[in-house]
Structure formats: C-alpha cells, structure tokens
Amino acid sequence: MKTIIFKSASVYLLPLLLLFSVFILLRGHYLPGGGFVGGLMASIAFVIHSFANGVENTKNIVKFHPGFLMPVGLALALLAGSLPLFTGETFMTGLWMDQPVPVIGTVGTALFFDTGVYLVVIGVTLTIIFTISEGL
Amino acid sequence: MLTAVISGFIFALLIPIILGRLKSISTLWVALLPLTLFIYFLSKIPELLAGNPIKPSYQWVPSLGINLDFYLDGLSLLFVLLISGVGTLVFVYTSAYLKGHHYLDRFYAYLSLFMASMLGLVLSDNIYTLFLFWELTSISSFFLIGFNNDKKDSRKSALTALAITGFGGLFLLAAMVGLGQITDAYQISAMAPMADAIKDHSLYGWVLFFLFIAAFTKSAQFPFHFWLPGAMKAPTPVSTYLHSATMVKAGVYLLARFTPVLGSHEWWNGTLIIVGALTMVYAAIHALFRIDLKGILAYSTISALGILVFLIGLGSPDALLAASIFILVHALYKATLFLVTGIIDHETGTRDVTQLGGLNKVMLPVGIAAMLAALSNAGIPPSFGFVGKDLIYEATLGMGNLAWLLTCLAILTNVALLVAGFVAGIKPFLGKLPEKFKNVHLPAPSMYVPPLILASLGILFGLFPGVLEGGLIKPAVSSLTGTTPDFHLQLWHGFNLIFLLSLITIGSGTLLYFFLKPSESLLKKVSTFDRLSPQSLIMGISRGFALAGKGWTGFFQNGYLRYYLITILGFLSLLLAYRLFIGVDLLINTDVMTEVTFYEAVVLLVMAVAILFTVFSKSRLAAVASLGVVGYSFCLIFLFYSAPDLAMTQFSIDTLTVILFVLVLYNLPKYLKLSDTRVRIRDGLLSLIFGALISILALEVMSESLSKETSEYYAENAYILGKGKNVVNVILVDFRGFDTMVEITVLAIAAIGVFGLLKLHLRSTEKE
Numbered sequence: 001m002k003t004i005i006f007k008s009a010s011v012y013l014l015p016l017l018l019l020f021s022v023f024i025l026l027r028g029h030y031l032p033g034g035g036f037v038g039g040l041m042a043s044i045a046f047v048i049h050s051f052a053n054g055v056e057n058t059k060n061i062v063k064f065h066p067g068f069l070m071p072v073g074l075a076l077a078l079l080a081g082s083l084p085l086f087t088g089e090t091f092m093t094g095l096w097m098d099q100p101v102p103v104i105g106t107v108g109t110a111l112f113f114d115t116g117v118y119l120v121v122i123g124v125t126l127t128i129i130f131t132i133s134e135g136l
Numbered sequence: 137m138l139t140a141v142i143s144g145f146i147f148a149l150l151i152p153i154i155l156g157r158l159k160s161i162s163t164l165w166v167a168l169l170p171l172t173l174f175i176y177f178l179s180k181i182p183e184l185l186a187g188n189p190i191k192p193s194y195q196w197v198p199s200l201g202i203n204l205d206f207y208l209d210g211l212s213l214l215f216v217l218l219i220s221g222v223g224t225l226v227f228v229y230t231s232a233y234l235k236g237h238h239y240l241d242r243f244y245a246y247l248s249l250f251m252a253s254m255l256g257l258v259l260s261d262n263i264y265t266l267f268l269f270w271e272l273t274s275i276s277s278f279f280l281i282g283f284n285n286d287k288k289d290s291r292k293s294a295l296t297a298l299a300i301t302g303f304g305g306l307f308l309l310a311a312m313v314g315l316g317q318i319t320d321a322y323q324i325s326a327m328a329p330m331a332d333a334i335k336d337h338s339l340y341g342w343v344l345f346f347l348f349i350a351a352f353t354k355s356a357q358f359p360f361h362f363w364l365p366g367a368m369k370a371p372t373p374v375s376t377y378l379h380s381a382t383m384v385k386a387g388v389y390l391l392a393r394f395t396p397v398l399g400s401h402e403w404w405n406g407t408l409i410i411v412g413a414l415t416m417v418y419a420a421i422h423a424l425f426r427i428d429l430k431g432i433l434a435y436s437t438i439s440a441l442g443i444l445v446f447l448i449g450l451g452s453p454d455a456l457l458a459a460s461i462f463i464l465v466h467a468l469y470k471a472t473l474f475l476v477t478g479i480i481d482h483e484t485g486t487r488d489v490t491q492l493g494g495l496n497k498v499m500l501p502v503g504i505a506a507m508l509a510a511l512s513n514a515g516i517p518p519s520f521g522f523v524g525k526d527l528i529y530e531a532t533l534g535m536g537n538l539a540w541l542l543t544c545l546a547i548l549t550n551v552a553l554l555v556a557g558f559v560a561g562i563k564p565f566l567g568k569l570p571e572k573f574k575n576v577h578l579p580a581p582s583m584y585v586p587p588l589i590l591a592s593l594g595i596l597f598g599l600f601p602g603v604l605e606g607g608l609i610k611p612a613v614s615s616l617t618g619t620t621p622d623f624h625l626q627l628w629h630g631f632n633l634i635f636l637l638s639l640i641t642i643g644s645g646t647l648l649y650f651f652l653k654p655s656e657s658l659l660k661k662v663s664t665f666d667r668l669s670p671q672s673l674i675m676g677i678s679r680g681f682a683l684a685g686k687g688w689t690g691f692f693q694n695g696y697l698r699y700y701l702i703t704i705l706g707f708l709s710l711l712l713a714y715r716l717f718i719g720v721d722l723l724i725n726t727d728v729m730t731e732v733t734f735y736e737a738v739v740l741l742v743m744a745v746a747i748l749f750t751v752f753s754k755s756r757l758a759a760v761a762s763l764g765v766v767g768y769s770f771c772l773i774f775l776f777y778s779a780p781d782l783a784m785t786q787f788s789i790d791t792l793t794v795i796l797f798v799l800v801l802y803n804l805p806k807y808l809k810l811s812d813t814r815v816r817i818r819d820g821l822l823s824l825i826f827g828a829l830i831s832i833l834a835l836e837v838m839s840e841s842l843s844k845e846t847s848e849y850y851a852e853n854a855y856i857l858g859k860g861k862n863v864v865n866v867i868l869v870d871f872r873g874f875d876t877m878v879e880i881t882v883l884a885i886a887a888i889g890v891f892g893l894l895k896l897h898l899r900s901t902e903k904e
Contacts, residue, residue, distance in 0.1 A: 024784075029860035032780040034868060040788035047795055067891065070884040077877055092873045096859055108859060110869045113876075117869070120880040124887040125792060131891045132799050 010052035014061075017045030025118050026111075035114035039121025046126055055133050066130065069123030077116030080109045137192045137206045140173055141259060144252025148245040155241035163231040164582060166244050170223035170251060177216045180208060181607050189615070191261065191325070200264075201322040207261035210611025214460060215258040215382075215389055217608070218467050222381040223251050225586035229475055230373045232580040233482060243283060247377070250276035254382050258389055261323045263312040270308055270354075270390075273383055274301040280374040281367045293366035299678075300363040304353025308390075311346035314339050315397075328396045328618070335401050344403055347394065348411075355387025355441045358415040362671035365434040372478030375430060380437050380470040385463060388444045392459065396618050399451055408449025413545050416442030420552035424652060429477045429487040429560055433470065436513075436556040439549060440466045447531060450542075453617050454534050458527035460612045464604070465512065465524040468594040472509035473560050475587040476502055480564060482583070483576050489559055494569030498576045501584045503565035508591035510561030512598070514554040516642055520598035525550060525641070529634045547641055554645030555652065702819075705826045712829040736776060743769045751820075756801045764794040781864045 021042035028034030046066075050058035084093035096108035147169055155163065183190060189209035196203050208216070227247065234240050253272035260266040275298070282294030318337045319327050327334065334340060351357070356364040367379055378384070391408065398404055416439045423435035440462075447459035479502050480495065481487050496503040508519070515525035528550075532542040578584065597604055692703060746765040753759040767790030774783035811819075850863055850871060858866035868876050 028862060028865045029869075030862055032784060032862060032864075034781070034862070034865040036868070037781070037784050037788060040785065040792065044788060044791055047792070067887065070887060074881060074884060077880060081873065081877060092870075092877075094858060094870050110858070110860070110866075110873075113869050113873060114865070117876060117880055120884055124883045127887040128890045129792075129796065129799065131894050132796065134894075 007052045010049045014045050014049045017048070018042055021045065021118075025114060028114060029110065035117030036121055039118040040125065042118070042122050043125035043129070046122075047129060050130075050133070055130060059130065062126075066123050066126035069119045070127070073116045073119030073121075073123060075116075076119065077113050080112035080116060083109050137190070137208070137259065138194055138204060140176055141206070141252060141256045143169065143173070144248045144255065148249040148252065151245045151248065152241040155244065163235075163240060163244070164228060166231065167224050167227035169248060170220045170227055173255070174217065174220035174224055177208075177213065177220060181213070184208065184210070184213060184611055185607065189325075193261075196265075201262075201316075202264045203262055203322070204265055205261040205323055206259045207323075207325055208259060209615040210608070210613070211389070211392055211460075211615045212258050214463065214608060214612045215385070216255055218385075218464070219251060219254050219258070219382050222377060222467060222471050222590075223247075225471070225475075225589060226373045226377045228582050229376075229478070229586045232582040233373055233478055234371065235580075239283070243280075243371070246276055246279045246283070247373070250280060250378065250383070254386070257386055261325050263316060263322055263324060266324070267305070267309050267312055270350075270386065271302070271305045273386060274298060274305055274354075277301070277367075277374075277378050277383055280378060281370040283371055283374065284369070287369070290369045293363075293369040297363045297367045300353050300360055304350040304360070304387075307346040307353075308350035311343050311350060314343040314346060318343070324393060324397065331397055331400075334397060340398075340401075341403065344398060344401075344407070347390065347398070348407060351387035351390045351445075352411065353387070354390070355384050355445065356415075356438050357387070357411050357442065357445055358418055359674070361415060361419060361438045362674075364438055365431055368428075368430040368434050372430075372474060372481065375433075376471050376474035376478070379434070380474050381467040384437065384441055385444070385467075388441060388448070388459075388463070391445065391448045392456075392616055395448060395451070395456070395616055399448075405449050405451050408445050409542075410449075412442050412444070412446030412449050413542070414442070415439065416446055416549040417545055417552075418442075420549045420556070423556040424552055426556075427489050429480065429489055429492075429564070430474075432489070432556050432560045433473055433477060436553050436560075437466075437470055439553055439556075440470065443528065443546070443549060446546075447528065450531055450535060452531060452534055453613070453619075454527065455531035456616045457609070457613050458524065458531045460609055460616070461520075461527055462524045464597075464608075465521050465594070468590050468597075469509040469512040469521060469557070472505055472587045472590040472594070473513070473557070475583075475590070476506040476509070477560065479579055479583055479587075483579060484573055489563055491570065492564035492573075493567040494565070495573065495576070496565040497569050498573065499578045499584070501578065501588060505584065505587040505591040506561040506565060508595055509587070510557045512591070512594035513557030513561065514642060514645060515550065515638060518595065518598045520594045520596075520601070522638065523598055523601050525638055526634050529637050533633070543637070547637060550641045551645040551648060554641065555649045558645075558649045698819075702822060705822055709822070709826050709829055712833060713825075716829070716832060733776075736773070739769050739772050739776075756804065757798060760794055760797040760801060763797075764790055767793070781862070 021038045024033040024041060025035055025038035026033075028038070046058055046062070049061070081092045084095055085091060087095065089095075094108055094110050100107075151166070180190060189207060191208075192206050194204040227244075230240075230243065230247070234243060237243065250273060253269050253276055256269035257266065257273060260269055278294050278298040281297050282291050284290040315327065315334070316322060318334050318339055319330050321327055321330070334343075353360045364379060364384065368375055370378070419435045419438035419442060423432050423439060426432040426435060444459055444462060444466075447455045447462065449455075477487060479499070480492065483499070484492065484495075486492065512519035512521035515521040528546055529543060532546050533539050535542050694700075743766050746762045746769070749762040750759045750766070753762065767786065771783045771787045771790070774780075774786060850867055854860055854863045854866040858870040860866040860870070
C-alpha cells in the first residue's frame with residue numbers, strides 16, 4: 001500500500017485525525033463522543049500513518065513507547081477519581097468549575113477521567129498493534 | 137485479656153526486627169513473654185475461685201455475631217497455664233538448642249504466633265473466633281514443622297500435617313455453623329443451658345460428626361493419627377510444645393469444652409469410647425516397636441491422646457476428673473521426655489535407642505530428669521502419674537457392664553506405655569557407655585534445667601496433690617460437669633482393687649521391658665503391616681484425587697482455542713436449550729416490532745452475503761475483510777435506531793479488529809485446506825444451533841416486560857447530577873465511573889499480556 005498518494009495524504013491525515021480525536025473527546029459530555037471513541041480514533045490515525053510509512057517511522061514520530069501512555073492514563077483517571085476525597089466527598093464524586101473555560105466548555109473531574117480513558121485506550125491499542133506487527 | 141492474647145501476635149511481628157539488631161546477645165529474654173503471661177493467668181485464680189468465670193468481650197464484627205468473647209473458667213485456666221508454663225520452658229530451652237541458628241528470629245516469631253493462637257483458642261467463647269484461632273494453630277504449626285525447609289522430608293510432613301488438620305478445620309466450621317443454626321447463639325457458654333434442646337434437634341448427629349472429625353484430626357486419633365509421627369521432623373522444641381503438651385490437645389480441649397453442651401448422649405459416649413480405645417491400644421502397641429526416640433514418644437503421645445478421648449467418652453464425673461489430671465500428668469512427663477530427647481540428639485547426634493546407653497555417666501542431671509519422667513509415666517508411686525493412673529482405673533471400674541473390658545484395655549495400654557516410657561527415659565542412661573560417646577558433655581543449663589523443673593513437678597504434685605486440688609483441678613472439673621465436685625486427691629488410697637491393678641500394670645510392664653528389646657529387624661517386621669494402614673489408604677485417596685484433577689484439567693485445558701470455543705459454545709447451547717425446553721412458552725411479541733424498512737432489508741442482505749462469503753472464502757484476508765463488512769453493516773443498523781455513540785465506537789473497533797487480523801494473518805502461508813469436511817460440518821452445526829438459540833433468546837427478551845426504571849433514572853439525572861447531556865458518556869465517566877476505571881485497568885493488563893507474550897517469545901528464540 002505504499003502509494004505516493006496514500007503516503008503524502010497520511011502525513012496530513014495524522015495531525016488532522018488527532019485533532020479530530022481530541023475534539024471527539026472534549027464534546028463527549030454533551031454530544032456523541034467521549035474518551036473511548038476518541039482514543040480509538042487517535043490510534044487509527046497512527047495506524048494509518050504506519051501503514052503508509054512503516055511502523056519504524058511512526059514510532060520515531062512518537063519518540064516514546066506508546067505503552068507509557070497506559071500508566072499515565074490510569075494515574076490521571078485515578079487522580080480525577082480521588083480528587084473529591086480532598087474536599088471531603090466520596091470517591092468518584094464529580095467536581096465542576098463554576099465558570100466555563102473558553103473553547104473547552106465546563107471543566108470538571110469527569111473530563112480528566114475521560115482524558116485518562118483516552119490515553120489508556122491509545123496506549124493499549126498501539127502497544128498491541130505495534131507489538132504484533134513487529135513480532136511477526 | 138485481649139492484650140494477653142494479642143501480645144503474642146504483636147511479639148511475633150516485632151521479634152525478627154529486634155533479634156536482627158541484637159544478633160550477639162543471648163535470646164533468653166524472649167522467654168519473658170510467656171513467663172509474664174503465666175504469672176498473669178496465675179493471678180486470675182483467686183478471682184476465679186471467688187465464683188464467676190471471667191468473661192470479657194470486645195466487639196469485632198457485631199453484625200455477623202463475630203466478637204472477641206473470651207471466657208476464662210477452670211478448663212480454660214488449666215490449658216492457659218499449660219500453654220504459657222510449658223511455653224516459658226520451651227522458649228528458654230530454644231535459646232540454647234538453636235543458639236546461633238540463622239533463622240532463630242523466625243523460629244521465635246512462629247513460636248509466639250503459635251502460642252498466641254493457642255491461647256486465643258482455649259479462651260474463645262465465640263464459636264467463630266474459636267474456628268479462627270483453631271485454623272491459626274494449624275497454620276503456625278505448618279511453619280514450625282517445616283522449619284527445616286531445606287529438607288524434603290520436612291516439607292512433606294508439614295504439608296501432610298496442614299492437609300489433615302486443615303481438613304479437620306473445615307469440619308469444625310461446619311459443626312460451629314450447625315450449632316449456631318440450632319441454638320441461634322454464638323457463645324458456647326450460652327449453649328450449655330440449651331443442651332437438652334440441642335440433643336433433640338435433627339441436626340445433632342451432623343454437628344457431632346463434624347465436631348468429631350475436627351477433634352480427631354487435630355488430636356491425631358485413629359485413623360487420622362499418622363500426621364503426628366511425621367510432624368516429628370520438626371526441631372525438638374516444636375515437638376515438645378506442639379505435639380505433646382499443647383496443640384494436639386486442642387482436639388481434646390474441644391471435646392471437653394463441648395461436653396456440657398453435647399455430651400451425655402449414647403452417640404457421643406459410644407463414638408468417643410470406641411475411637412479413643414482403638415487409638416490408645418493401637419498406638420501403644422506401635423510405640424513398643426519403634427527405635428527412634430522421637431518415634432516412640434510420638435506413638436506414646438497418640439496413645440495418651442486416645443486415653444483422654446476415651447475418658448471424655450466415658451463421661452462420668454470420675455472419668456472427667458481423671459481426664460483433667462491426666463492432661464497435666466501427660467504434659468509434664470511427655471514434655472520432659474521430648475526435651476531430654478532433644479538434648480541427647482543435640483549432644484550425641486543420634487536418636488536410635490539401640491545405640492544409646494550409659495549416658496548417666498556424662499550427663500547426670502539430664503538422666504535424673506528423664507528417669508523421674510519415666511517414673512511418672514509408669515505410674516510408680518509417689519509420682520503424679522500414679523495419682524492419674526489410679527483415677528483412670530477408678531473411672532473404668534465404675535462403668536457397670538463394660539467395666540472389666542474397659543479396664544483391661546486401659547491396663548493393656550498402660551503396660552505398653554510404661555515400656556515405651558522406660559525405653560525412652562531410662563534405657564539411654566543406664567548400662568554401658570559406648571566408646572564413641574565418651575566425649576559427650578553436659579549442655580548449657582538453659583537446656584537441662586527446663587526438663588528438670590517439669591520432671592520434679594511431676595513428683596512434687598504426686599507427693600502433695602492437694603496443692604493443685606483447690607486452685608486448678610476442682611474448677612476444671614466443675615466446668616466440665618457443671619456441678620461443684622466433691623472429691624479429695626491423695627496419693628495413698630490403701631490396699632484395694634485399684635492398687636492391685638496398678639501393681640499388675642507396673643509388674644507386667646517392667647517384665648516386658650526386660651524381655652522386649654527394640655531392634656531394627658523387629659521394626660521391619662512390624663512395618664510390613666503398614667501397607668494396610670490408614671496412612672497408605674488416605675495417601676492413596678489423595679493420589680487418586682491428584683490424578684483425577686490432572687485428567688480433568690488436561691481434558692478441558694488442552695491449549696487449543698478451537699476446543700475452548702467448542703466447549704464454551706456447546707455448554708452454553710446445552711444450558712439454553714435445557715432452559716427453553718423446560719417450561720418457557722415461546723411467545724414472540726410481534727406488537728413491539730416495527731416494519732422492516734427498505735434500508736434495513738438492504739443492510740441485512742449485505743450482511744448475509746458477507747457471512748456466506750466469509751465461510752466459503754478460499755483466502756484468509758478476504759474472509760477477514762468480509763467480516764469487517766458484517767461489522768460495518770451493524771454500525772448502519774445502530775445508526776437507523778439512533779445510537780450514534782454505539783455506531784461510532786463499533787466503527788472504530790471494527791476497523792482496528794480487521795487491521796489486527798490482517799497483521800496476524802498476513803505472514804501466514806496462503807490458504808491451505810486446514811480443516812476437513814467433517815470438522816467444518818461439526819463447527820457449522822454448532823454455530824447454527826448456538827445462533828438459533830441466541831435468536832430465540834433475543835426474541836424472548838422482547839416479550840418480557842422490561843423494567844425501564846434504571847434507564848429513565850439515568851436519562852433524567854444525567855444533566856442534573858452529572859452535568860452532561862450525553863447520557864451514555866455520563867454513565868461511563870460518572871454514574872458507573874468505577875466500572876470504567878476497572879475496565880481500563882483490564883485493558884492495560886491485556887496489552888501488557890500481549891506485549892509480554894510476544895516479546896518474551898522472541899527472547900527465548902534469540903537465546904537458542
């Protein structure tokens with residue numbers, strides 16, 4: 001599948017798709033979307049890039065092993081869940097800011113939790129796909 | 137009281153840390169803990185004599201009725217004094233016996249863990265904490281028996297002991313639950329008044345059965361006795377403490393504790409008399425033919441435990457008095473003999489009685505202790521053993537019709553025990569000292585003083601039995617019988633029948649000792665009978681279990697994905713078919729179904745074609761791609777029914793699945809014909825059946841009236857509570873956020889699994 005068209009397109013598709021996946025993540029609380037779908041889309045973006053340019057080149061873009069995203073995401077989700085403990089509420093209670101942030105909208109712990117899910121999904125998918133494509 | 141029990145557990149935690157820092161100092165001070173406990177419990181005697189038993193209670197899990205209810209009465213007192221008293225001496229003895237041992241700190245930790253569990257056990261009034269402490273004694277004894285864990289024998293014995301006593305522990309739980317069901321009470325002291333109601337209850341037989349199994353396994357009664365000789369692989373302090381004085385008596389304690397609740401019933405008395413008598417005679421005769429000192433002591437301990445069970449079975453006030461005395465007598469002389477054996481082993485390096493002799497010339501104090509213990513064991517006046525033996529005969533003679541049979545059994549056992557005691561306590565010390573033991577010397581005082589103390593107590597109590605009577609024996613007997621006992625302990629009863637029986641025992645025992653010389657060849661002849669012993673039977677059963685388990689696992693866990701799938705799908709199909717077969721009316725509710733639209737018909741057609749293509753395709757990649765078509769068609773159906781979230785997710789998942797499949801399959805060779813027609817027909821049939829059943833199930837679900845409570849709650853509260861308009865996402869990150877948390881953790885674990893599997897595989901091929 002190493003056609004010139006696909007190859008050139010993939011270079012522009014990667015940032016666009018990543019941006020789109022972040023968009024999907026952020027809108028998830030009000031409209032269809034969310035961390036899980038967003039994470040899958042981001043992974044697909046990387047997979048498309050690796051199909052066109054080879055796994056090695058894609059890895060060079062990321063610089064670090066995608067597996068590291070898993071602990072980071074898990075920690076973020078756990079942190080978001082345990083934040084209410086400090087204000088004396090039970091684990092996983094949603095906390096929200098009073099004023100909406102421009103562009104993003106209302107920010108609450110749920111958004112950070114969802115971002116954690118997003119990161120874990122990317123980490124898991126890319127780890128599995130990269131490992132399998134290398135291993136065979 | 138709580139502090140007294142807990143202190144041992146805390147001590148067990150601290151001791152490795154403390155001893156780690158104080159490597160060079162003598163560890164004698166460790167014995168301060170049991171000594172303090174001993175004095176503490178002694179100080180409770182006046183309070184106890186004043187009338188009421190001491191019953192402190194601490195809340196633990198009150199909603200389940202599990203509380204730390206302690207109960208100190210005469211019976212508990214006898215045991216706690218034994219545990220802490222013998223414990224003190226064993227702790228002292230250990231400081232010399234295992235001096236400089238690399239794991240001495242661990243040993244002390246296990247030992248105090250065991251002591252604390254044992255104290256908890258005999259002080260528990262609550263039936264569930266009783267079980268808890270019972271199990272703790274099994275576990276801590278496992279560590280102690282297996283202390284020399286670099287020896288295979290040791291590990292095996294520890295495992296056998298744990299298996300047998302742990303097995304019994306489960307039965308104890310069953311018995312306790314049964315008792316709780318019958319009485320609706322959790323305290324043993326509250327059950328005694330209900331004794332008659334319990335005996336009339338239909339569960340009584342079961343409770344008895346379970347309780348007996350628990351007591352017999354712990355107290356090494358026939359046919360569960362064989363773990364005890366094996367447990368002698370443990371260091372001698374352990375054998376002394378656990379396997380003569382305390383732990384093995386836990387079963388006896390259990391029976392004694394429940395005598396007022398469950399006793400005086402023909403099933404209770406009959407079973408205990410038969411099992412106790414069988415054990416005491418069987419083990420006593422076995423003890424005659426051993427040549428290993430510890431083996432002799434192990435079998436004579438089993439026999440003594442048999443006597444105790446037998447006496448509790450007799451159940452008369454005389455018998456219970458005899459049992460209380462004999463517990464003490466036995467602990468004193470048997471602990472002495474074990475400690476002496478340890479010294480002999482430590483100094484000469486052998487425990488073979490055929491090689492030992494004349495050790496009096498090199499270690500006189502040890503010899504004196506051993507001989508005093510042998511006297512008490514033989515029941516020769518003026519020892520405490522004589523008082524005990526008299527009481528046993530008095531108890532058997534008072535049994536009406538069976539008096540003579542029971543008395544004969546008791547005499548037979550006592551004769552054999554006497555010989556065993558002489559072989560272990562006298563033979564190694566008299567006679568000619570072999571040349572090779574000329575250089576043997578007396579060990580440190582902390583080793584020979586403890587047995588001397590125990591042995592002299594055995595004589596002192598015999599001379600002045602009144603010392604114990606008021607403070608210890610009377611409260612113990614009264615908590616067993618429930619009445620204030622009226623007796624007077626004394627050494628000399630005058631010339632009567634019982635004295636004659638004692639004389640016969642001593643005379644014939646001494647004669648037998650001179651004629652029966654234990655030897656290797658005799659032991660070999662006896663061991664040929666072992667093939668029929670309960671040990672080999674039970675070992676055979678456990679081997680059978682292991683084989684059956686291996687076969688079962690090998691059959692189902694064969695490592696082939698296709699067979700796993702067949703097993704899972706086949707089982708599910710059977711289950712579903714069975715459920716549908718019995719009494720579910722097939723009701724297909726056509727009202728809730730909508731008309732099939734043109735778009736849906738097209739999508740379904742595409743799906744059907746794609747499935748057929750997948751099944752009959754000649755190329756793997758094409759099959760995978762057409763599976764992707766099926767998935768995308770599903771997305772469309774989700775869209776038709778306005779579930780964009782699902783559609784989006786399904787779309788991404790399908791894309792990635794196809795990519796994964798392609799990655800895996802790409803490097804495999806071109807489609808070969810891997811499965812023959814028969815296999816394909818089998819798989820196809822199973823798939824069709826499973827699919828059909830699932831379809832029926834789905835249609836069934838449609839006709840059930842659905843509860844919409846949950847979904848309506850989520851829809852209403854998504855914005856109010858979760859501040860989000862997308863209900864699906866609010867459920868994921870807020871309402872059921874904890875589930876999501878666990879799910880992403882599972883995902884991460886799966887990824888690590890894949891990574892590890894493939895990368896580790898690579899590394900091992902690189903090595904080759």
